[in-house]
Amino acid sequence: MTEVRVLPEPPATSASASRQSLTQLADAAGPAPYRSPWPARRRAAVKHLGLVVLGVVMLYPLIWLLMSSLKPTELIFRDVSLIPSEIDLGNYTAGWTALQYPFSRYLLNSAVIVLGSLVGNLVSCSMAAYAFARLEFRGRQLWFAIMLMSIMLPIHVIIVPQYVLFSRLGWVNTFLPLIVPKLLATDAFFIFLMVQFFRGIPRELDEAARLDGCGHGRIYLRIMLPLSLPALATTAIFTFIWTWNDFFSQLIFLTRPDMYTAPVALRTFLDSTGQSSWGPMFAMSIVSLVPVFLAFLLGQKYLVKGIATTGIK
Known part of the structure; x- marks a missing residue:
């Protein structure tokens, strides 16, 4: 009667062993905790809001210049609001031929x-x-x-x-x-x-x-x-x-x-x-x-x- 020998299984490679150990650790740790996306969105919103405010501050002199060009000369420094109470386009025609x-x-x-x-x-x-x-x-x-x-x-x-x-x-x-x-x-x-x-x-x-x-x-x-x-x-x-x-x-x-x-x-x-x-x-x-x-x-x-x-x- 012929004797049948059972060969031992080859040892697991380092990669397969690593995957098995990671799987065991993941099973032991349980499911990953749920992280709400709101903190990241809140940080992004604050950052964009800060950039918008900074942009408005940088553009304020240009906006004031544009609005002042639409006001009569006597109201430019008397009315410092951005929205002119009275629009006067005569500054453009007068300035074009003033010199x-x-x-x-x-x-x-x-x-x-x-x-x-x-x-x-x-x-x-x-x-x-x-x-x-x-x-x-x-x-x-x-x-x-x-x-x-x-x-x-x-x-x-x-x-x-x-x-x-x-x-x-x-x-x-x-x-x-x-x-x-x-x-x-x-x-x-x-x-x-x-x-x-x-x-x-x-x-x-x-x-x-x-x-x-x-x-x-x-x-x-x-x-x-x-x-x-x-x-x-x-x-x-x-x-x-x-x-x-x-x-x-x-x-x-x-x-x-x-x-x-x-x-x-x-x-x-x-x-x-x-x-x-x-x-x-x-x-x-x-x-x-x-x-x-x-x-x-x-x-x-x-x-x-x-x-x-x-x-x-």
């Missing part, structure tokens, strides 16, 4: 300077950023450090040498002092912004383009620029907002009334003798804020994406 030239003239001057600054910064800063990010040349790290240090220079340090230079060139009371420096990549912040973005683009794309016979010019135009649209959009939005709202440099170089921009023209509504036209000035302030608001509203997606993808924290 020596129609306000459209000053808006056009600002648009010309903004357009020239946009083109200058996008072209020159992107080319300089490509050189720092992709080209190998002697002293690249040193020049990059000098470029970064120039960010710390306030405009008040360089405005006097600039004025002397542009005065000798005969550029005062022209748009050239406000546009030509932008063509020379003088805004180090935008160069740094694009350098950070270009460094995130794989170099394998450059090598593949060189195998196809592309030089640095075609790589810059056909690879770098199309892939760096968020950084270019961020540069364009910041350039638009900063140039449109610039007051100091435009006040220095533009002294003729026909060359005034919108910020400088708004300053002429104020009178040191106390005869300031507050209503028309508030109305034209709202008009001059509309392009800035539209630029931020239309480019907000690219602005956030450009800042998030360039490594700036």
